[in-house]
Amino acid sequence: MAVAGAQVVVVGGGVTGLSAAWWLARDGLDVLVLDKGVVGWEASGRNGGGASHYHSPLFHEEQRLWPLMDELLGYPTEYRRERVIFALNESDLAAYHGMAAEGRRLGYVADHIDPMQVRALVPMANEANLGGVHLHYGGHANPQRTVQAYAWALQDLGGRIAQHTPVTDIVEAGGRVTAVETPAGRIACDALVIAAGPQTGFLLQKVGVRLPLGFGRAEMIVTEPAPLMAIGGVDGNGLYGRQTLRGNLAFGGGPHEWIDLASDGPVARPSSPLTRNLARRVAELMPGAASLRLIRSWAGVIENTPDGRPVLERLADPANLTVATMSSVGFGLSPASGHAVRDLVVDGRCSFADLDKLKLSRFETIRDDWLEERGWLPPTLPESPARALG
Amino acid sequence: MPDPSAIDGKFAPPEEYAQVLVIGGGVAGAAAAIEAARLGAQVVLIDENPVDPGLMGLDVPLLYGGRMSGAVQRRGRLIETVLAANPMLEEAIERGVEVRLGLTAWGLYVNGPALRALPSPMVGLADEDHSWMIGFDRLILATGARDVALAFPGWDQPGVVGAGGLHALLQRYDAFTGRRIVVLGSGDVGVEAALTAHGRGLEVAALVEVLDRAQASPEALDKLAQAGIPVLPGHIPRRAVTSRDGVERLILADRRGAEVVIDCDTICLAVGLAPAIELINAAGGRIAPDARRGGHAPVLQGWATSLPGVFAAGDCAGLAAGETEAAEQGRQAARQALGGAAEGGPSAGPDAWAYQAAWFDALTRDADPAMIVCQCEAVTRGDLLEVRAPRYLGDPTAGARARDIATLIADGPPNQDQVKRLTRAGMGPCQGRRCREQVALTLAQAAGLPPADIPLALHRAPVRPLPLKVMADWGETAAMTHGWEIWFAIPGQWSAYEDIGTEREFVTPFGGEA
Numbered sequence: 004m005a006v007a008g009a010q011v012v013v014v015g016g017g018v019t020g021l022s023a024a025w026w027l028a029r030d031g032l033d034v035l036v037l038d039k040g041v042v043g044w045e046a047s048g049r050n051g052g053g054a055s056h057y058h059s060p061l062f063h064e065e066q067r068l069w070p071l072m073d074e075l076l077g078y079p080t081e082y083r084r085e086r087v088i089f090a091l092n093e094s095d096l097a098a099y100h101g102m103a104a105e106g107r108r109l110g111y112v113a114d115h116i117d118p119m120q121v122r123a124l125v126p127m128a129n130e131a132n133l134g135g136v137h138l139h140y141g142g143h144a145n146p147q148r149t150v151q152a153y154a155w156a157l158q159d160l161g162g163r164i165a166q167h168t169p170v171t172d173i174v175e176a177g178g179r180v181t182a183v184e185t186p187a188g189r190i191a192c193d194a195l196v197i198a199a200g201p202q203t204g205f206l207l208q209k210v211g212v213r214l215p216l217g218f219g220r221a222e223m224i225v226t227e228p229a230p231l232m233a234i235g236g237v238d239g240n241g242l243y244g245r246q247t248l249r250g251n252l253a254f255g256g257g258p259h260e261w262i263d264l265a266s267d268g269p270v271a272r273p274s275s276p277l278t279r280n281l282a283r284r285v286a287e288l289m290p291g292a293a294s295l296r297l298i299r300s301w302a303g304v305i306e307n308t309p310d311g312r313p314v315l316e317r318l319a320d321p322a323n324l325t326v327a328t329m330s331s332v333g334f335g336l337s338p339a340s341g342h343a344v345r346d347l348v349v350d351g352r353c354s355f356a357d358l359d360k361l362k363l364s365r366f367e368t369i370r371d372d373w374l375e376e377r378g379w380l381p382p383t384l385p386e387s388p389a390r391a392l393g
Numbered sequence: 394m395p396d397p398s399a400i401d402g403k404f405a406p407p408e409e410y411a412q413v414l415v416i417g418g419g420v421a422g423a424a425a426a427i428e429a430a431r432l433g434a435q436v437v438l439i440d441e442n443p444v445d446p447g448l449m450g451l452d453v454p455l456l457y458g459g460r461m462s463g464a465v466q467r468r469g470r471l472i473e474t475v476l477a478a479n480p481m482l483e484e485a486i487e488r489g490v491e492v493r494l495g496l497t498a499w500g501l502y503v504n505g506p507a508l509r510a511l512p513s514p515m516v517g518l519a520d521e522d523h524s525w526m527i528g529f530d531r532l533i534l535a536t537g538a539r540d541v542a543l544a545f546p547g548w549d550q551p552g553v554v555g556a557g558g559l560h561a562l563l564q565r566y567d568a569f570t571g572r573r574i575v576v577l578g579s580g581d582v583g584v585e586a587a588l589t590a591h592g593r594g595l596e597v598a599a600l601v602e603v604l605d606r607a608q609a610s611p612e613a614l615d616k617l618a619q620a621g622i623p624v625l626p627g628h629i630p631r632r633a634v635t636s637r638d639g640v641e642r643l644i645l646a647d648r649r650g651a652e653v654v655i656d657c658d659t660i661c662l663a664v665g666l667a668p669a670i671e672l673i674n675a676a677g678g679r680i681a682p683d684a685r686r687g688g689h690a691p692v693l694q695g696w697a698t699s700l701p702g703v704f705a706a707g708d709c710a711g712l713a714a715g716e717t718e719a720a721e722q723g724r725q726a727a728r729q730a731l732g733g734a735a736e737g738g739p740s741a742g743p744d745a746w747a748y749q750a751a752w753f754d755a756l757t758r759d760a761d762p763a764m765i766v767c768q769c770e771a772v773t774r775g776d777l778l779e780v781r782a783p784r785y786l787g788d789p790t791a792g793a794r795a796r797d798i799a800t801l802i803a804d805g806p807p808n809q810d811q812v813k814r815l816t817r818a819g820m821g822p823c824q825g826r827r828c829r830e831q832v833a834l835t836l837a838q839a840a841g842l843p844p845a846d847i848p849l850a851l852h853r854a855p856v857r858p859l860p861l862k863v864m865a866d867w868g869e870t871a872a873m874t875h876g877w878e879i880w881f882a883i884p885g886q887w888s889a890y891e892d893i894g895t896e897r898e899f900v901t902p903f904g905g906e907a
Contacts, residue, residue: 048814058886058887058889060890077791077792078790078792079782079787105889147815148782148814148815151811151814151815155792155793158804159792166804220508221880238879241878241879243879248786249783249785249817256878256879256880257873257877258400258873258877259400259880260401260509260510262508270507271506271507272677273502273505273507273676275400275404275502276511276515276866277400278500278855278864279524279864279869280873282862282864283867286861286862286865294860295860295861296822296858296860296861297859297864299824299853300853300854307883311881311883311885311886312885312893330886331880332880357890360890360893360894376394377396378396378399379399382400382402382509382510383401384504385511385513
């Protein structure tokens with residue numbers, strides 16, 4: 004079935020692409036999102052849902068927008084403001100105090116809390132905790148609900164989404180992108196946004212642009228529901244996490260695995276026995292939760308740039324191509340990253356933040372073997388079989 | 394230079410090892426273990442029976458419907474009962490197989506394209522107190538079949554069991570509390586359930602069939618007739634009448650719509666069984682829709698799955714036609730696992746989805762939208778049709794009211810995991826066991842598609858819901874402990890934006906390195 008062209012085609016129905024498309028549609032632009040699978044299916048719908056990214060130039064816009072998102076989108080995101088981070092050892096406590104100081108420096112409220120205050124906010128918390136911080140900003144939302152909210156809000160504004168429509172090539176003329184090729188045929192556009200997560204680099208290769216990316220697998224677990232806590236966002240003991248409004252505890256953290264990725268993405272994303280290490284840390288952080296049943300684990304595959312920071316840029320050539328990879332930290336920042344992409348596409352510059360340090364040119368001199376140099380390589384497979392059959 | 398926070402080298406080798414590991418001590422698993430031992434292999438057979446009573450209360454792994462007696466609390470006695478129920482297990486022990494009962498196999502891990510960090514292929518095991526890993530060279534999955542549940546008003550009350558759950562309580566545990574049962578479904582599964590119950594001295598009031606004629610073979614129906622068990626074709630269950638103790642009566646509608654009332658304390662759902670594919674699916678093994686093998690079944694070459702070193706036999710490979718065939722499959726799988734040529738393959742049965750869909754259509758015709766479909770999350774049929782978010786998110790917004798299963802399908806194609814994320818159907822502690830097929834059938838019905846066209850909602854480890862403290866790796870490696878980071882730990886990733894490019898870039902206190 005042929006898909007009609009659009010003023011702006013967004014490649015990638017993840018959280019960044021959907022937010023960008025929604026922002027563009029709010030401007031009255033005719034927007035089409037193409038996804039190789041189902042919207043929000045990959046890392047965008049599988050992450051920890053955190054929304055406290057003080058390091059980012061998009062931070063203030065992230066904090067401004069999240070409390071408004073349910074209203075703006077017209078669908079619930081399960082956003083809950085605030086976060087508690089508490090320590091089981093001194094070095095973590097110092098780091099958390101540093102985070103709070105950074106938040107205060109940026110103009111937000113962040114309290115130090117003592118062990119009793121931790122227990123008041125997180126009744127299941129370890130009694131031997133050393134205290135922590137209470138961030139009166141940031142917070143968390145439900146990734147699955149949020150990606151669908153973006154998608155529906157986009158459709159409500161007349162935007163279109165074509166699922167199971169991978170982009171196989173990009174057509175250029177006169178220094179501009181004029182169309183993309185898909186199995187559903189050629190789709191014309193006046194501007195193109197590539198926000199395709201791990202596939203972003205492969206797509207940029209088609210227009211001769213090099214975006215160095217490594218691909219990592221990260222994992223999370225979720226328990227059956229627990230009584231609702233005052234603040235659902237809880238970090239500590241090497242974990243990031245949130246309590247859903249249903250009560251489930253969803254936590255992640257720990258070692259990632261670097262993987263080889265084909266241009267069409269991973270076929271399966273199995274979780275690993277890391278499930279047990281995550282279970283241990285949740286049980287240590289919150290002994291009151293130790294008897295809760297662990298009901299699922301899952302994995303997501305995320306792209307990282309060499310410095311772990313986003314590339315948010317409208318390129319000089321092709322001049323109507325905007326690139327958006329959030330380098331493994333995309334969900335929470337999505338209200339702001341979408342706004343930034345809208346600004347880049349429509350105005351050529353971001354209206355609310357300096358994005359100069361997020362340009363692709365910073366990787367121009369990076370060596371071809373940078374992945375080897377950093378050790379961002381898949382593990383070496385063990386000798387197999389482990390023992391010969393008798 | 395290796396990445397210190399990457400997963401490489403952080404997993405310990407499995408705590409124990411089996412040259413041939415068999416999961417499942419039914420007929421196929423026991424036969425596989427015996428054959429593998431006969432061929433000289435070191436064999437460990439794991440079976441989850443007796444199942445932890447807490448899991449049974451969640452209808453995991455089978456639909457026990459709350460009809461288990463206090464006997465399920467006495468594990469020592471139950472182990473003897475479980476052994477007595479399958480004499481092949483005794484034979485396996487005599488042949489040198491290490492038979493271990495009451496252990497849960499909750500995860501299968503095999504290196505593949507997106508997971509290469511395992512020191513060896515392994516299976517996660519757990520007892521009541523802790524979990525550990527067992528490595529293997531060859532794994533034979535003989536995990537059997539799962540109950541397929543379909544909702545009718547009252548099905549969420551005690552006394553609604555599955556054919557698998559009934560069989561387990563009667564035959565394996567001798568711990569069934571029901572006395573008078575009605576069986577829903579007149580195929581082989583229903584007839585077997587009825588005859589088993591009858592053979593144990595229970596009263597079987599009737600077999601109910603929504604189709605116009607009984608489905609089982611004439612021979613099977615003869616046995617029913619000899620036992621004096623009536624079959625009621627063309628009858629549709631309307632609701633169960635329940636009290637605090639659960640089911641008291643089943644109300645049916647006959648062909649003309651007249652009410653038929655049957656007193657009973659147990660209603661046995663016997664409209665189908667599904668191959669228990671959880672472990673292989675969660676590990677990324679290939680699964681394909683195959684209604685003649687019971688639904689979603691592993692892709693096999695002989696008995697080899699798409700995962701290296703992993704084989705399947707018996708009901709989990711595609712609903713074996715009976716115990717004799719299951720045993721033969723087990724032996725063939727064992728020989729193939731130990732280097733023999735592929736022999737045999739799953740047999741084709743009746744079209745499981747056509748039959749389930751016929752029942753589903755009958756039960757959902759004029760169904761009350763308030764009927765619960767997902768018991769764990771209290772998702773109703775109406776919620777599914779409206780793709781309604783849970784009630785704790787408040788009243789649906791205008792946009793949400795304009796969305797329903799038809800708009801989702803139009804945006805399509807239909808996807809059960811998407812419906813799950815939006816409605817929470819299948820997200821609860823029973824891990825979707827009780828509503829998985831119903832949600833898929835709801836989508837198929839709404840989309841006008843055959844059930845085979847609805848993609849399988851993915852299974853995830855742990856494939857049994859186990860407490861955090863049991864799952865926890867309390868003895869993890871030092872490499873895991875010391876290399877643990879909350880995220881990728883890329884130097885400078887969390888540096889303040891204005892510090893980038895300055896001397897402060899790598900000296901911020903969080904995540905940065907000096």
